[in-house]
Each structure stands twice: as structure tokens, then as C-alpha cells.
Amino acid sequence: MGDEEKRGIFGSLKDKFKDYIYGMAAHEMTRQALKTRGSMEHLFILITMGDLLGVPILPPYYSLRLLPYVVPQISTWKRRMLREKDLTDALA
Amino acid sequence: MNGGLGRIFKEHPDRRYIMFGGKGGLGKTTFSAATAYYLAQQGHRVLVFSVDPQASLSDIFQRDIFGKGPVEILPNLYAQEIDADKRIKAYQEEIRKKIFDMYGFDKIPDEIESYIQAAAAEPAMEESAIFDEVVDIVVAGNYDYYIYDLVPLGHALYYLSMASVYDEWIERITKLREDMRQYEEMAAAIGKDKELEEDMILKELQYIKHRISTSSGILTDREKTAFFFVIIPEEMILIDTQKAAQLFAKFNVPLSGYVVNRVIPESLASQDIPEYLRNRLQMQKGYLKKIQELFGNEVLAQVPEFERDITGLPMIQKMAEAMFGTGR
Numbered sequence: 001m002g003d004e005e006k007r008g009i010f011g012s013l014k015d016k017f018k019d020y021i022y023g024m025a026a027h028e029m030t031r032q033a034l035k036t037r038g039s040m041e042h043l044f045i046l047i048t049m050g051d052l053l054g055v056p057i058l059p060p061y062y063s064l065r066l067l068p069y070v071v072p073q074i075s076t077w078k079r080r081m082l083r084e085k086d087l088t089d090a091l092a
Numbered sequence: 093m094n095g096g097l098g099r100i101f102k103e104h105p106d107r108r109y110i111m112f113g114g115k116g117g118l119g120k121t122t123f124s125a126a127t128a129y130y131l132a133q134q135g136h137r138v139l140v141f142s143v144d145p146q147a148s149l150s151d152i153f154q155r156d157i158f159g160k161g162p163v164e165i166l167p168n169l170y171a172q173e174i175d176a177d178k179r180i181k182a183y184q185e186e187i188r189k190k191i192f193d194m195y196g197f198d199k200i201p202d203e204i205e206s207y208i209q210a211a212a213a214e215p216a217m218e219e220s221a222i223f224d225e226v227v228d229i230v231v232a233g234n235y236d237y238y239i240y241d242l243v244p245l246g247h248a249l250y251y252l253s254m255a256s257v258y259d260e261w262i263e264r265i266t267k268l269r270e271d272m273r274q275y276e277e278m279a280a281a282i283g284k285d286k287e288l289e290e291d292m293i294l295k296e297l298q299y300i301k302h303r304i305s306t307s308s309g310i311l312t313d314r315e316k317t318a319f320f321f322v323i324i325p326e327e328m329i330l331i332d333t334q335k336a337a338q339l340f341a342k343f344n345v346p347l348s349g350y351v352v353n354r355v356i357p358e359s360l361a362s363q364d365i366p367e368y369l370r371n372r373l374q375m376q377k378g379y380l381k382k383i384q385e386l387f388g389n390e391v392l393a394q395v396p397e398f399e400r401d402i403t404g405l406p407m408i409q410k411m412a413e414a415m416f417g418t419g420r
Binding site: 041043060065067 | 265276
């Protein structure tokens with residue numbers, strides 16, 4: 001067994017171990033942070049683009065500037081804002 | 093009392109943004125044009141521009157300048173009327189182009205397109221578009237003096253409050269955006285994620301904030317801005333102006349003084365004039381006294397009612413002489 005190969009096996013073991021620890025300890029935190037960020041994103045779109053839902057919030061001149069950046073989010077965001085809440089929301 | 097206006101300009105050469113405010117029809121455009129004329133005669137490079145969607149600079153200079161950018165009226169004297177519609181259309185096009193560039197669509201999605209169109213139909217859109225163009229004009233810095241031909245009082249207050257509302261709004265969402273950024277950074281740090289992309293939205297917000305603070309900064313800059321109220325000797329005007337002055341003070345607009353317009357020459361009293369005119373003269377005398385009591389030294393000039401309306405350069409020149417005196 002050459003040194004190279006040895007390092008390969010240990011290297012991948014080390015990676016696996018890192019993933020394992022990450023999964024146990026940090027994955028949930030990361031997920032939580034991203035989830036919070038996601039909710040904030042929706043809040044952000046609501047306060048800048050509220051007109052899309054018929055909620056006039058702002059003089060729209062400058063909010064139009066932001067429109068191009070939120071194009072991909074618009075459809076999911078509208079769905080999220082307009083849908084009804086149910087029990088599974090609490091579990092999510 | 094007359095000559096006070098010229099003195100103010102001499103004493104405060106740093107005040108480069110000049111505004112005349114007052115109720116509709118009292119002579120804001122006339123005074124703006126005459127002041128621009130006077131300053132240009134003094135050798136300064138002057139731009140007088142209108143922030144009113146229903147502008148009347150074209151009428152007073154008797155030239156169609158609407159939407160043509162700064163038009164040279166005389167050497168050193170430029171006038172501009174902003175075409176809000178044109179600006180809005182160009183702006184919408186810019187937004188569409190950005191969406192095309194970013195996502196490579198063949199066509200803007202219906203939902204997005206209808207938003208772009210609806211936004212342009214909002215009542216505040218014209219004002220906002222003009223507001224935005226004024227920033228361009230002022231930031232370019234091509235002139236010694238900028239004379240704002242303002243909208244009537246109510247709108248002017250709206251314009252001012254827009255600046256502070258925008259300011260506050262942008263402040264808050266920028267903060268929200270920065271908080272979002274923190275969560276993103278946190279997730280990236282804990283997880284083993286790739287490099288973070290630059291937050292383009294945050295960048296846009298900062299750009300918007302910068303533009304708004306530039307224009308509201310000018311409106312409230314005591315060193316560089318002079319705001320004059322136009323009044324006439326009539327009761328309602330005096331009451332409204334006092335109220336407005338308080339509101340303007342609240343928005344930190346640096347009030348520099350008052351100019352009285354449409355004063356019927358008192359010399360007429362000694363002539364053979366009809367009862368009607370004599371009564372008006374009598375009434376005016378009372379209100380001029382009241383103006384003196386209310387505003388005292390802040391009254392910078394009294395301008396007579398002319399024998400005809402002020403349009404065209406010869407009349408503008410006459411008006412400038414009435415405001416600033418003929419002596420250089």
C-alpha cells in the first residue's frame with residue numbers, strides 16, 4: 001500500500017467523519033439560519049413589492065428598481081402569502 | 093425694504109439652490125424666472141428648472157422647452173422642464189432590459205409585466221420621477237445656481253415629506269437586508285458553503301438611499317439653500333402661508349424670507365381713480381401693515397402689480413429690476 005493510497009483512505013475517512021459531525025451538530029443550525037433567512041426574504045419582498053398583492057405600501061418608483069432581482073421568487077412568494085395556513089405549518 | 097433680496101444673494105454666495113414657494117398662482121414661476129435672469133446678468137451660470145408636472149416655464153419664456161433638457165435662453169441662462177412621462181417610460185424599459193439580461197426570457201412573465209405597468213400608473217409616480225431627475229441635474233453640477241420652480245404649497249410639502257418618508261423607509265429595509273445577510277453569512281460559516289455572492293439588492297438599496305439623501309440633503313441645507321415664500325397682500329394667503337411656514341420649518345427647510353407680489357402702487361391714491369380701486373388700495377394698506385407685523389425684517393422685497401402679465405424676456409427683465417433694484 002503506497003503512501004498516496006493510505007492518505008486517500010484516511011482522507012476520505014476524515015471527510016466522512018467531518019460530515020458525520022456536521023450532520024449531528026451543525027446541520028440543523030445551518031438549516032435554521034437559512035430558514036430564517038428565507039422568511040425574511042419573503043418579508044422583504046412583501047414590504048417592497050406589496051403592490052403585487054394589492055397592498056400599496058410604497059411610492060413604487062424605487063421599488064421597481066428591485067423588481068429584476070426578485071423575479072424568481074415572485075411566484076413562490078405569492079403562493080406563500082396567499083395560501084391558507086393549516087396544521088402542518090406548525091410541524092414544518 | 094426693497095433691495096433686501098439682492099443683499100441676501102450677496103451676503104450668502106454659497107446659497108446655490110434657490111427656491112420660491114407659495115400657493116398656486118402667486119408668482120413662483122415669475123420670480124424664479126426673474127431671479128434666474130438677474131443672476132445670469134451678474135455673470136453666473138444659472139439653471140432654472142421646474143419640478144411641477146404642469147410646468148409653466150415654457151409659457152413665461154415663450155419657448156417650448158418641455159422635455160428638451162436644459163435650453164439656453166440667454167448666455168448663462170438655461171431653463172428646463174422635466175418630462176416625467178418620458179422618464180418613466182425610459183425607466184420601465186431599463187427595468188425590462190435588466191430582467192431580460194438577468195434571466196434570458198423571450199418575454200417578460202405576465203405577472204411581472206403587469207406590475208411594471210401598474211407601478212407606472214400610480215399617482216405618485218410622476219412626482220417621484222421628477223424627484224429622481226432633479227438628483228441627476230443637481231449632482232451633475234454644471235451650474236453656479238439652481239433655481240427650483242416649485243409646485244404649489246400642498247405639493248411642495250408632499251415633495252418634502254416624500255424625502256423624509258423615503259429616507260426612513262429605505263433606512264429600515266436596508267437594515268432588514270443587512271440582517272438577512274448576517275443569517276446568510278452564518279449559514280455559510282457553519283456549513284461548508286461556497287463563497288457568498290454579492291447582495292445586489294443591498295447594493296441597489298444603498299444606491300437609492302444615496303440618491304434620496306442627496307436630494308433631501310439639499311432641501312434642508314442651511315448653507316447652500318435659500319427658500320423664499322411668495323405672498324400677496326390678502327388675508328387668506330397670509331393665514332395659509334403662516335401655517336405652511338410652520339410645516340416647512342418642521343421639515344427643516346431653511347426659510348430665508350418673504351417676497352410680496354402684486355402690490356398695487358400706492359401713488360395711484362393721489363390720482364383720480366374709481367371707488368373700486370380706492371377700496372382695494374385701502375384693504376391692501378391694512379394687509380401690508382399686517383405683513384410687516386408678522387414677518388418684519390424677513391420681508392425682502394415688494395413687487396408691484398404690473399400693467400400686464402409677465403411673459404417674455406422684456407417683462408422678465410422689468411420684474412427682475414423690481415425685485416432686485418436696478419443698481420448693480
